[in-house]
Amino acid sequence: MNNLATIFAVGLHHYLVLGAVLFVSGVLTILTKRNAIGILIGVELVLNAACLNLVAFNRFSHGSGTALDGQIFALFVIVLAAAEAAVALAIFLNFYNNLGTVDVERASDMGEK
Amino acid sequence: MPTCLAQLDFTTVATGVLFYALAAVVALSAVGVVVSTNIVRTAACLLFALVGVAGLYVLLSAEFLAAVQVVVYVGGTLILIIFGVMLTSKSAALTTGARRGEVAVACIIGAVMLACLTLILLRTTFTSDPMDPAAPYPVVALGTALLGNYLIPFELISVVLLVVMIGAAYLAKARRGDR
Numbered sequence: 001m002n003n004l005a006t007i008f009a010v011g012l013h014h015y016l017v018l019g020a021v022l023f024v025s026g027v028l029t030i031l032t033k034r035n036a037i038g039i040l041i042g043v044e045l046v047l048n049a050a051c052l053n054l055v056a057f058n059r060f061s062h063g064s065g066t067a068l069d070g071q072i073f074a075l076f077v078i079v080l081a082a083a084e085a086a087v088a089l090a091i092f093l094n095f096y097n098n099l100g101t102v103d104v105e106r107a108s109d110m111g112e113k
Numbered sequence: 114m115p116t117c118l119a120q121l122d123f124t125t126v127a128t129g130v131l132f133y134a135l136a137a138v139v140a141l142s143a144v145g146v147v148v149s150t151n152i153v154r155t156a157a158c159l160l161f162a163l164v165g166v167a168g169l170y171v172l173l174s175a176e177f178l179a180a181v182q183v184v185v186y187v188g189g190t191l192i193l194i195i196f197g198v199m200l201t202s203k204s205a206a207l208t209t210g211a212r213r214g215e216v217a218v219a220c221i222i223g224a225v226m227l228a229c230l231t232l233i234l235l236r237t238t239f240t241s242d243p244m245d246p247a248a249p250y251p252v253v254a255l256g257t258a259l260l261g262n263y264l265i266p267f268e269l270i271s272v273v274l275l276v277v278m279i280g281a282a283y284l285a286k287a288r289r290g291d292r
Contacts, residue, residue, distance in 0.1 A: 010129050020230040022140075024226050059175070060241060072263055076270060
């Protein structure tokens with residue numbers, strides 16, 4: 001009974017371990033994908049892991065009063081992730097227009113062909 | 114980790130069950146993102162991961178962030194990514210995954226990283242000071258903080274968004290313009 005209660009009482013560590021799983025998945029996606037957009041998706045996963053950790057810390061060890069610093073940081077991270085995705089996709093479109101592919105292994109030079 | 118000595122009350126069990134369900138969705142989708150070789154499937158897996166994280170935000174009593182997550186990530190960033198996939202879909206060899214050697218190296222790096230992170234996390238004791246559920250409604254406090262202590266970052270980030278919007282439009286258009 002006591003054991004069961006410990007399993008169901010979700011604490012900070014549960015969220016942090018899930019955040020670690022998300023982070024490692026994102027890093028692996030960045031490492032293994034050859035499609036530039038796939039790499040962008042990996043970056044989004046990493047940023048989401050960071051957000052999840054921030055919100056979890058805000059919920060479980062947030063200091064005093066009604067401090068919401070973690071949630072506000074997560075909000076800023078979400079906004080910056082959206083901005084980053086827009087710029088990255090613009091760069092990928094440019095890349096695609098120049099080379100006709102989004103395979104990152106073909107991205108070996110920055111200039112015009 | 115907080116240890117409940119007494120009986121199981123309904124809220125604890127419900128929260129636990131919800132957490133494990135959402136965590137399973139998020140973790141499986143994240144693994145799906147890693148292993149799928151088709152870029153459209155990767156994007157679909159990302160969708161489920163993002164929605165799962167939004168659900169976790171609700172469990173963490175961050176309802177506003179959950180709404181922002183769904184609106185900005187699922188409604189904005191993911192649509193942007195899918196548009197990117199469609200605009201670059203003529204590109205050949207999109208479905209080829211990584212090479213065998215790369216996969217092996219990536220697996221080793223991932224396993225070591227995950228083991229280290231989990232070990233460090235589980236061996237650390239954090240100061241537990243849970244947020245009071247009876248505190249003033251978080252959205253109100255969030256708004257007050259954004260226009261109070263965080264006013265300058267808030268204004269700066271709106272400038273960043275404007276600059277990024279103009280820059281992205283210019284970057285995406287410039288090449289086609291001079292052809």
